[in-house]
Amino acid sequence: MEEKDISQAVISRLPRYFRYLGELRDEGVERISSQELSELMKVTASQIRQDFNNFGGFGQQGYGYNVEFLYKEIGKILGLDKTHNLIVIGAGNLGQALGNYMNFEKRGFILRGMFDKNPDLHGKAVRGIPVQPMENIESFVRENNIDIAVLTIPKTSAVDVAEVLVNNGIKAIWNFAHVDLNVPEGIQVENVHLSDSLMKLSYNLERYNKENTK
Amino acid sequence: MEEKDISQAVISRLPRYFRYLGELRDEGVERISSQELSELMKVTASQIRQDFNNFGGFGQQGYGYNVEFLYKEIGKILGLDKTHNLIVIGAGNLGQALGNYMNFEKRGFILRGMFDKNPDLHGKAVRGIPVQPMENIESFVRENNIDIAVLTIPKTSAVDVAEVLVNNGIKAIWNFAHVDLNVPEGIQVENVHLSDSLMKLSYNLERYNKENTK
DNA sequence: AAAATAATGTCAATGAATTGACACAATAAA
DNA sequence: TTTATTGTGTCAATTCATTGACATTATTTT
Numbered sequence: 001m002e003e004k005d006i007s008q009a010v011i012s013r014l015p016r017y018f019r020y021l022g023e024l025r026d027e028g029v030e031r032i033s034s035q036e037l038s039e040l041m042k043v044t045a046s047q048i049r050q051d052f053n054n055f056g057g058f059g060q061q062g063y064g065y066n067v068e069f070l071y072k073e074i075g076k077i078l079g080l081d082k083t084h085n086l087i088v089i090g091a092g093n094l095g096q097a098l099g100n101y102m103n104f105e106k107r108g109f110i111l112r113g114m115f116d117k118n119p120d121l122h123g124k125a126v127r128g129i130p131v132q133p134m135e136n137i138e139s140f141v142r143e144n145n146i147d148i149a150v151l152t153i154p155k156t157s158a159v160d161v162a163e164v165l166v167n168n169g170i171k172a173i174w175n176f177a178h179v180d181l182n183v184p185e186g187i188q189v190e191n192v193h194l195s196d197s198l199m200k201l202s203y204n205l206e207r208y209n210k211e212n213t214k
Numbered sequence: 215m216e217e218k219d220i221s222q223a224v225i226s227r228l229p230r231y232f233r234y235l236g237e238l239r240d241e242g243v244e245r246i247s248s249q250e251l252s253e254l255m256k257v258t259a260s261q262i263r264q265d266f267n268n269f270g271g272f273g274q275q276g277y278g279y280n281v282e283f284l285y286k287e288i289g290k291i292l293g294l295d296k297t298h299n300l301i302v303i304g305a306g307n308l309g310q311a312l313g314n315y316m317n318f319e320k321r322g323f324i325l326r327g328m329f330d331k332n333p334d335l336h337g338k339a340v341r342g343i344p345v346q347p348m349e350n351i352e353s354f355v356r357e358n359n360i361d362i363a364v365l366t367i368p369k370t371s372a373v374d375v376a377e378v379l380v381n382n383g384i385k386a387i388w389n390f391a392h393v394d395l396n397v398p399e400g401i402q403v404e405n406v407h408l409s410d411s412l413m414k415l416s417y418n419l420e421r422y423n424k425e426n427t428k
Numbered sequence: 429a430a431a432a433t434a435a436t437g438t439c440a441a442t443g444a445a446t447t448g449a450c451a452c453a454a455t456a457a458a
Numbered sequence: 459t460t461t462a463t464t465g466t467g468t469c470a471a472t473t474c475a476t477t478g479a480c481a482t483t484a485t486t487t488t
Contacts, residue, residue, distance in 0.1 A: 007475075009474085010475095044476075046476075047475090050475090060483085
């Protein structure tokens with residue numbers, strides 16, 4: 001498995017392939033050509049082949065791709081064959097929603113701890129995992145082999161908490177706080193800036209309306 | 215305001231500019247050069263100037279950009295000077311989290327209705343907005359000038375609900391369901407596929423670990 | 429078993445996005 | 459008022475991403 005330097009554009013498309021292949025597999029489809037898949041997903045067949053080839057040939061000329069095999073391979077590329085230990089920091093609605101989401105567990109992302117600064121929430125459990133005070137984060141991260149921290153706290157505290165996490169060995173942060181975290185090289189941050197997404201929708205909405213009313 | 219065809223790559227960056235400019239304004243900064251902003255935001259100055267110029271010149275040679283003015287202009291481009299009426303469909307944790315998020319209201323996105331198929335939730339209020347049964351969606355959308363529907367329901371029902379929405383005049387859908395909606399031309403869809411985002415983080419985490427353990 | 433068909437992997441061509449360079453206009457300094 | 463500096467707007471160059479084309483190899487049909 002000699003992965004070179006794959007562009008993030010390609011990586012961003014992998015989960016979508018994974019989803020479609022999973023659905024095909026569930027429907028009992030055994031093989032599929034890039035052409036068929038391209039019609040289903042509304043992308044070019046060329047892009048599909050190009051994308052898969054970044055990771056070596058998964059298909060066979062004259063046959064196409066084996067759905068089950070390809071599904072599993074992409075899962076492996078995405079690291080879904082391994083278990084990842086998660087903690088959620090910020091147990092408000094959003095934190096609880098993410099903690100409760102069963103599908104993540106199905107993919108190997110296991111909720112190990114929840115933290116909040118609000119004492120009223122302490123002890124309250126999300127899927128059996130009790131909410132702890134923020135002070136516990138440091139030791140918990142160190143002692144429980146936590147891979148990913150989910151940040152669902154206001155931006156005012158996010159930067160500080162991120163620093164604590166990094167100092168205690170966190171390697172990946174899924175950041176829902178509306179702020180850019182400044183972490184050292186080698187720490188992975190994936191931002192989900194919901195309001196950015198909503199503003200983009202707003203732009204496109206306005207844009208289209210404007211275009212079609214003149 | 216002669217907007218041509220701006221690429222989505224540019225649009226995606228606008229909310230981040232907006233955020234930084236808002237913070238600068240709050241700090242009392244009056245002017246800023248593309249060079250200074252580029253250092254702050256860690257992008258190239260050239261990109262900043264190029265981006266802004268898509269919408270006409272906001273700056274002045276020898277001076278730079280007026281923070282307040284630029285902030286407001288970008289807000290207008292993003293449609294934040296107008297009010298948008300929202301409904302949230304799916305009043306689980308995620309739907310409630312989004313419905314409760316005050317910052318959206320600050321930007322003109324006003325929650326007008328919430329819907330869920332679970333009768334236990336009916337009548338329960340999120341910021342004064344009661345949860346209604348799904349059957350009410352059609353008339354509510356038609357009678358309340360709803361611009362944006364937020365879909366926080368399972369993928370199994372999302373496609374059908376989207377169709378109902380479109381049939382009743384919705385122009386924009388903020389889609390959190392893990393499925394691709396197939397809507398007619400002119401209906402804006404902004405997808406937030408959380409599990410895709412988590413998988414991308416997982417890939418980058420694995421990738422980096424692999425690279426640094428051999 | 430041979431011929432026809434299907435479909436990948438890959439290279440080349442095109443297109444899009446980003447960066448660099450600089451003329452020119454406004455500001456600030458002399 | 460004149461000169462020096464700053465910094466935009468914009469064009470050109472480069473880099474990156476996508477699409478198209480096709481040789482090659484496997485499968486299927488005759």
